[in-house]
Structure formats: structure tokens, C-alpha cells
Amino acid sequence: MVRHRLEALSLESLKRMARHHDVEFTEATPRETLLELVFDAIEENRLEKEASDTNPVKVEEKKYVLLEGTELEGLYDVPDDAALPQDYNDTRIVLLIRDPAWAFAYWEIGGSTLEELELEEEDLDLVLRVSGSVEPQSDGAQQFDIPVQPSDRTWYINLPKPETYYWIDLISRGDEGETRLAGSNTILVPPGGLSDEHKDDVSASDHVIAYSGLDKLHVTSFGDAVPQRILGLMDEHF
Amino acid sequence: MPRGYLILMLHAHLPYVRHPEHESFLEENWLFEAISETYLPLLRVMDRLEADGVPFKLTFSISPTLSGMLQDELLQVRYVAHLEKMLELAEKELHRTKNDPELYRLAQLYNELYTQNHLDFTEKYSYNILSGFDYYYKRGRVELLTTAATHPFLPLYESYPQLIDAEVSIAVQSHKETFGKYPKGFWFPEAGYYPGFEEHLANNGLQYFFAATHGVLFAYNKPPAGVYLPVSCPNGLSVFGRDIYSTNAVWSPEEGYPGDHTYREFFRDIGYDLPIDYIGPYIHDDRVRIPTGFKYHAVTGNTDDKRIYDPAEARRTVQKHADNFLYRQLRLIDRLGSFMDEPPVISSPFDAELFGHWWFEGPDWIEALARSIHKSGEELVMTTPSEYLKHNSIEKHTVQPAFSSWGTNGYAEVWLDGSNDWVYPHTHKAVERMTELVRRFPDESGLKERALNQAAREVLLAVQSDWPFIMRSDTTVSYAVRRVKEHIYNFTSIYESLRRGAIGTEWLTSLERKNNIFPNIDYRVFAPSSKRHTPHKVPVTKK
Numbered sequence: 001m002v003r004h005r006l007e008a009l010s011l012e013s014l015k016r017m018a019r020h021h022d023v024e025f026t027e028a029t030p031r032e033t034l035l036e037l038v039f040d041a042i043e044e045n046r047l048e049k050e051a052s053d054t055n056p057v058k059v060e061e062k063k064y065v066l067l068e069g070t071e072l073e074g075l076y077d078v079p080d081d082a083a084l085p086q087d088y089n090d091t092r093i094v095l096l097i098r099d100p101a102w103a104f105a106y107w108e109i110g111g112s113t114l115e116e117l118e119l120e121e122e123d124l125d126l127v128l129r130v131s132g133s134v135e136p137q138s139d140g141a142q143q144f145d146i147p148v149q150p151s152d153r154t155w156y157i158n159l160p161k162p163e164t165y166y167w168i169d170l171i172s173r174g175d176e177g178e179t180r181l182a183g184s185n186t187i188l189v190p191p192g193g194l195s196d197e198h199k200d201d202v203s204a205s206d207h208v209i210a211y212s213g214l215d216k217l218h219v220t221s222f223g224d225a226v227p228q229r230i231l232g233l234m235d236e237h238f
Numbered sequence: 239m240p241r242g243y244l245i246l247m248l249h250a251h252l253p254y255v256r257h258p259e260h261e262s263f264l265e266e267n268w269l270f271e272a273i274s275e276t277y278l279p280l281l282r283v284m285d286r287l288e289a290d291g292v293p294f295k296l297t298f299s300i301s302p303t304l305s306g307m308l309q310d311e312l313l314q315v316r317y318v319a320h321l322e323k324m325l326e327l328a329e330k331e332l333h334r335t336k337n338d339p340e341l342y343r344l345a346q347l348y349n350e351l352y353t354q355n356h357l358d359f360t361e362k363y364s365y366n367i368l369s370g371f372d373y374y375y376k377r378g379r380v381e382l383l384t385t386a387a388t389h390p391f392l393p394l395y396e397s398y399p400q401l402i403d404a405e406v407s408i409a410v411q412s413h414k415e416t417f418g419k420y421p422k423g424f425w426f427p428e429a430g431y432y433p434g435f436e437e438h439l440a441n442n443g444l445q446y447f448f449a450a451t452h453g454v455l456f457a458y459n460k461p462p463a464g465v466y467l468p469v470s471c472p473n474g475l476s477v478f479g480r481d482i483y484s485t486n487a488v489w490s491p492e493e494g495y496p497g498d499h500t501y502r503e504f505f506r507d508i509g510y511d512l513p514i515d516y517i518g519p520y521i522h523d524d525r526v527r528i529p530t531g532f533k534y535h536a537v538t539g540n541t542d543d544k545r546i547y548d549p550a551e552a553r554r555t556v557q558k559h560a561d562n563f564l565y566r567q568l569r570l571i572d573r574l575g576s577f578m579d580e581p582p583v584i585s586s587p588f589d590a591e592l593f594g595h596w597w598f599e600g601p602d603w604i605e606a607l608a609r610s611i612h613k614s615g616e617e618l619v620m621t622t623p624s625e626y627l628k629h630n631s632i633e634k635h636t637v638q639p640a641f642s643s644w645g646t647n648g649y650a651e652v653w654l655d656g657s658n659d660w661v662y663p664h665t666h667k668a669v670e671r672m673t674e675l676v677r678r679f680p681d682e683s684g685l686k687e688r689a690l691n692q693a694a695r696e697v698l699l700a701v702q703s704d705w706p707f708i709m710r711s712d713t714t715v716s717y718a719v720r721r722v723k724e725h726i727y728n729f730t731s732i733y734e735s736l737r738r739g740a741i742g743t744e745w746l747t748s749l750e751r752k753n754n755i756f757p758n759i760d761y762r763v764f765a766p767s768s769k770r771h772t773p774h775k776v777p778v779t780k781k
Contacts (some may be wrong), residue, residue, distance in 0.1 A: 099651055136773070
């Protein structure tokens with residue numbers, strides 16, 4: 001069905017689809033080749049999503065199926081009849097927890113901050129200083145820096161430890177030292193695994209947990225999410 | 239005493255889609271399809287069970303956005319127009335298929351379905367099907383939960399307690415206005431929970447919630463009974479962990495029932511298959527092919543050469559699958575029984591729209607399951623969370639659940655990835671600005687109050703989880719993008735107008751008519767929180 005609809009598209013529409021799906025092509029790429037490349041990209045995307053998405057997500061997608069070949073979504077531009085503000089002229093940084101391994105940060109530097117620094121935006125030397133600790137905002141936090149370009153506004157950050165509080169400072173570096181431009185909220189990384197209080201003995205509780213579908217969870221985890229003792233019970237039970 | 243309990247929980251939700259500025263609007267079909275294929279068929283299942291004296295127990299959460307649409311006069315009238323169009327198509331289909339007995343039988347099936355839907359909607363429920371759910375709610379057959387007012391993915395708003403408070407308190411109030419009593423339970427949109435949220439629930443009189451399997455299993459301390467008994471949060475709220483085996487049995491594409499080759503195929507539809515000059519009046523703008531709901535093929539297998547659907551054969555499969563589900567739960571209960579002192583509780587939450595809309599035979603499966611459980615005696619008892627908590631005074635273990643969801647890979651990546659992360663700087667800023675407005679205008683009345691109330695509605699409509707979900711799933715993306723932009727734009731316009739002290743009455747009135755959710759909203763619900771929010775894992779006293 002998708003191939004059939006692709007065949008009906010103009011060359012210009014095919015090129016738009018190719019750009020939407022990050023397909024590499026040149027002006028000399030023949031139409032048939034372009035069509036195959038776009039088709040392959042759509043199929044690859046579909047199969048990848050099918051393989052990774054959880055059942056609730058797959059089912060929820062069905063609620064929004066309205067058009068034939070929704071894979072061709074990239075064909076249409078979004079009319080910009082309600083423009084979003086480019087920025088809010090504010091200096092801030094916000095941190096969002098995504099899963100036990102990743103967080104997302106976004107930030108903005110307002111005009112008054114740049115005036116105070118007496119710098120143009122493109123001259124900034126910025127780092128994200130990531131702090132992590134077992135207590136929120138404590139002094140003894142471990143830190144690492146991520147250099148970012150002045151044009152960057154967002155960053156996905158790999159988190160090294162579970163059950164840890166993280167926060168970020170947006171730092172400007174200059175000849176006279178560092179200036180903290182903004183500090184983020186604090187996030188708490190989940191354990192990402194089974195809390196294992198009894199290291200040796202097999203308890204009735206271990207048996208119950210072994211029946212709880214740990215092998216079906218398919219969740220992002222930290223290290224050995226399930227103790228070997230319980231994995232052994234799962235093998236025994238099923 | 240029964241050997242175990244089953245809590246079947248159906249989460250009914252759709253984003254708020256209502257476009258009075260257009261004569262008809264494609265995305266309003268999401269609601270119409272769900273009413274026709276899920277909500278009305280489920281109500282008829284409950285009617286039949288009650289008529290036959292089957293003591294079923296079901297739990298539903300009905301999102302405030304959905305209940306708002308179901309009570310909206312414009313959408314009610316449009317649904318009837320939609321049904322009349324479907325009945326007209328059914329009539330044409332009866333004529334078109336009259337020489338093909340197999341297809342004719344299916345055209346009859348759809349004619350009967352839409353005729354019954356029309357009768358139930360207009361006469362039995364007088365255009366408001368919530369009265370059907372309310373009937374069983376009041377009789378104790380059904381427990382109704384609430385969820386966040388506009389269904390945001392809550393962990394991504396953890397740092398904005400004023401939004402969280404607004405989402406919970408508006409949801410609870412809306413439930414009271416709709417059903418005449420306060421809800422006891424809460425469903426997290428997309429099962430997206432973060433530690434400490436239970437404080438907001440307790441502040442609003444809620445007593446329990448459901449959590450993702452690993453939200454309980456991967457808690458900060460190990461739950462001794464896994465997900466097979468409710469646990470208690472440090473603040474005393476009860477938590478029911480999702481059982482993954484029973485839910486996978488129903489909606490796994492690999493091992494789940496809906497993929498059976500005898501069931502009706504979801505994707506084949508005469509809206510795609512028939513000539514445009516015939517089907518034109520029943521699709522979008524006479525030329526854009528959309529599903530009509532008339533589907534004549536069975537799943538068959540992984541092939542484009544689909545067999546014609548046979549409802550009698552599908553009914554036999556439904557019974558087989560209901561019996562299989564019961565057998566699997568009893569076997570699990572048997573196994574768990576050796577290691578537990580209390581009868582296990584199997585909590586099975588689903589998207590309600592799975593039943594009927596995607597899995598056409600789903601409502602019949604629920605009916606068959608309730609009948610099979612009833613026939614089997616007292617071994618497995620259907621219950622609701624409140625009923626279970628009332629009649630079972632077990633000592634619940636105190637556990638601090640962990641951040642979790644039922645999305646891909648178990649956390650936030652569906653609602654936070656490269657396709658949709660641009661949304662949050664704008665929605666977060668809108669929440670901050672809304673709180674700023676409450677601080678600046680704490681006691682307004684007249685036109686200013688109306689503007690502030692509308693600003694609150696626009697913020698709430700912008701944060702719906704459906705928009706980032708749709709952006710990631712690459713279906714109707716342009717609509718989701720437009721909705722976020724529109725609500726941020728509307729909010730920002732009101733914010734700037736209030737700063738300038740100049741509000742356009744005509745413009746505000748048109749906006750109030752269009753985005754009319756929560757007519758009794760009070761903008762002060764966004765009052766600033768007294769303290770800065772810090773995520774926390776509450777220390778747990780071990781038992």
C-alpha cells in the first residue's frame with residue numbers, strides 16, 4: 001500500500017519524503033532509485049518501531065489511525081499559523097529524567113545576561129556541569145562537564161549511576177574564570193533494578209517475584225536488574 | 239475464601255478534540271469510532287451480564303477530557319450525524335453485496351450495529367452515554383477512577399507542582415460534577431508515576447492508584463509479594479502493580495488473543511478498498527481515504543490475501559480465549575499459593591479502546607470471561623480495588639514505588655525524544671507564566687477573570703500526553719503539532735493582553751466557545767506552591 005502511494009507521488013513530493021526520512025540523495029538520483037530508498041527507510045522505521053515498542057504503545061497508536069498510509073506523514077508541512085515564541089528572554093536551564101540511563105536538558109540565555117557578560121552569544125564558551133550525589137544538592141557531589149556550543153539549546157545526558165540525584169549548572173567560561181548562568185532543578189534516577197536485601201537466602205518472596213514476569217518487562221535497567229538467585233528460580237518455575 | 243482475585247481495569251481516554259469552527263473535522267472521528275466500537279458495545283456487555291445475573295465487576299478510568307467530550311452537545315449532535323451517515327452506507331452496502339451471501343451477512347452485521355448504536359445513544363442514553371456507566375457505578379458493579387485532568391505524562395512536569403495540583407484537583411472535581419461523588423482511585427496517564435506524587439493524591443482525598451509492573455518490582459525496597467498484593471506508599475496510599483502475564487495474554491501481537499486468524503482484521507476497510515466514486519461521500523472530503531468501520535476480512539495470517547470474516551467462527555474463538563485466560567490465571571494462582579499467605583490479586587489494566595476498536599471481539603471476550611468465571615465457582619473472583627481494600631484487611635507492606643511507565647523501555651522515552659522534546663520549553667514556560675498570573679491577579683472578576691480562566695484552559699490543553707505521543711508515532715503529526723502551537727499561542731496572547739491591560743472581548747468569547755473544557759474552572763487552581771519541589775524517595779520503615 002505504501003509503495004503504491006509512493007508511486008503516485010510527484011518527484012518533488014518524493015524528495016520531501018526523502019528529506020523527512022533522512023535519506024541521502026542528489027539531484028541526479030533517478031526517480032526509481034529515490035522511490036526505493038524512501039520505501040526502504042519507511043519500512044525500516046516501521047519494523048524498528050514494531051520491534052521495540054511495548055504493547056500499550058502499539059495499541060494506543062491504533063486509536064489515532066485515520067488516514068491511509070500514515071507513514072507518508074512527512075509529505076505535508078505544518079502550517080505556521082500560530083507561531084511559537086522564539087525564546088522567552090530568560091536565563092534558565094531545566095533537566096528532565098528520561099530513564100535510568102538518560103536525562104534531557106534544555107536552556108536559554110536571556111539578553112540581560114549577555115549584557116552583563118559583555119559578550120555576544122556566539123562568543124560564549126559554555127559547559128553543562130553535571131552534579132550527582134546520593135543526597136539532593138549536597139556539597140560533596142561528583143561532577144563532570146559537557147562542553148556545548150553557543151548555538152546548542154538542548155542536550156541528552158548519559159547518567160552514570162542509579163538511585164542518584166542529579167542537577168546541572170550552565171557555566172560560562174572566560175579569561176577571568178567561570179560564571180554560573182543558571183542552575184537546574186534536581187532529578188532522581190530510579191533504581192532500574194530489583195532492590196536486593198537478602199543476598200544469600202532464597203525466600204518465599206523470591207519465588208513470588210520470580211513469577212512476576214521479570215523476563216517480560218523489557219525496560220531500561222542498570223546492570224544486573226535481577227539477582228542471579230531469582231533468575232535461577234525463574235528458570236526453575238518455567 | 240477465593241483462591242485469587244482479578245481486577246480488570248479499562249482506561250478510557252481520548253484527547254480533547256472539538257472544532258466548532260469547522261462543519262466537520264476529521265480527528266473528531268477518534269471519538270465517534272470509540273463510541274461506536276468500544277463504549278456502547280461495552281455498555282451492552284454489562285446490560286447482558288446483569289440481565290443474566292452474572293456478578294461481574296469491572297473498573298474503568300474515564301479521563302476528564304473524554305467525559306467532557308461525551309457531555310458536549312456539539313459533539314453529541316455530530317455523533318448522531320455520523321451514525322446516520324454510517325446507516326446510509328450500511329443501506330448501500332446491503333444493496334451492493336446482495337448477491338454475495340458472505341459479504342451480505344457482514345453488511346447486515348454493520349447495519350445492526352449502527353442501528354443499535356443509534357437507538358442506544360439517542361433513546362436509551364438521551365445522547366449522554368456516561369449515564370450508562372453511572373448506572374453500574376451506583377449499583378457497585380463498576381468502579382470509576384479518575385486520571386489527570388488533561389492527561390499529561392506527569393513525570394515530565396514533576397518540577398511544576400502547581401500544574402500537578404491543578405491536574406489532580408480539577409480531575410477530582412470534574413468526576414464529582416459528572417458522577418455525583420468523589421473518586422477513590424487514580425490512573426496515571428500512560429502509567430507514568432514518579433515518587434512523591436502520592437502526596438498530591440492524598441491531598442485530594444484519593445486512596446489508591448495503579449502502577450507499572452517495574453514501578454513496584456523495582457521499588458526502593460523489595461515488595462515481598464511482588465505485584466500480587468497491593469502495597470502501601472509511605473503516606474498510606476495503596477498501590478496495585480500491573481500483572482504483565484495477564485495483560486500480555488490480551489494485547490501482545492506475538493502471543494495475544496487479538497492476533498488470532500479468525501478475528502476481524504483491523505486495517506482492511508472498504509474506505510480503502512472500494513472505488514472512490516462509490517465510497518467518496520463516506521470518507522474525508524470525498525477523496526481522502528479513511529477507515530469507515532466496515533471491515534469484511536479476517537486476520538487470516540501474515541498475508542495480503544485475507545479471508546472473509548466469519549462472525550460465528552470468531553465467537554467460538556472468543557469463548558476459547560476466555561476459557562484459556564481463566565485457566566492461565568488459575569494456574570498462576572496455584573503456583574503463587576505455595577509461597578503466599580494471602581490469595582493473590584491479579585491487576586490487569588488496559589486501554590479501553592483496545593476492546594472493540596482494535597480488537598473487534600474484545601467486548602465479547604470480556605463478557606465470555608465474566609460468564610466463565612461465574613460458572614467456575616468461587617475460585618477466581620472479579621473485584622474492584624475499593625471492594626478488595628474494603629473486604630480484605632491484609633497488612634500491606636510499605637514500599638516506595640519508583641519512576642516508571644508502561645511506555646517503550648519502561649520510562650519516558652515515548653514522550654521525550656527528538657521528535658517531541660521541543661514541546662517542553664514552551665509548556666513549562668506557560669505553566670510558570672500561569673502561576674505568575676495568579677500571583678499578579680489573585681482576585682479578579684468580570685472580563686479579566688474570564689481571560690484568566692481561559693488562560694488556564696489553554697495551558698491544560700497544551701500539556702496533553704497525546705500530542706508528543708502522536709509526534710513520535712508519526713501518525714497525524716501535523717495535527718498534534720498544530721494543537722500544541724495553537725494552545726501556547728492562545729495562552730501567550732492572553733498573557734500579553736493581561737500585561738497590557740487590553741483584552742479583546744470578541745476574541746476571548748470565540749476562544750471560550752471553541753476550547754470550552756472545564757466550564758467551571760477557577761484559574762486560582764494554579765496558585766504558586768509554597769516550597770520549591772525536590773524529588774525524593776521517602777524513607778521506608780521496614781516491616
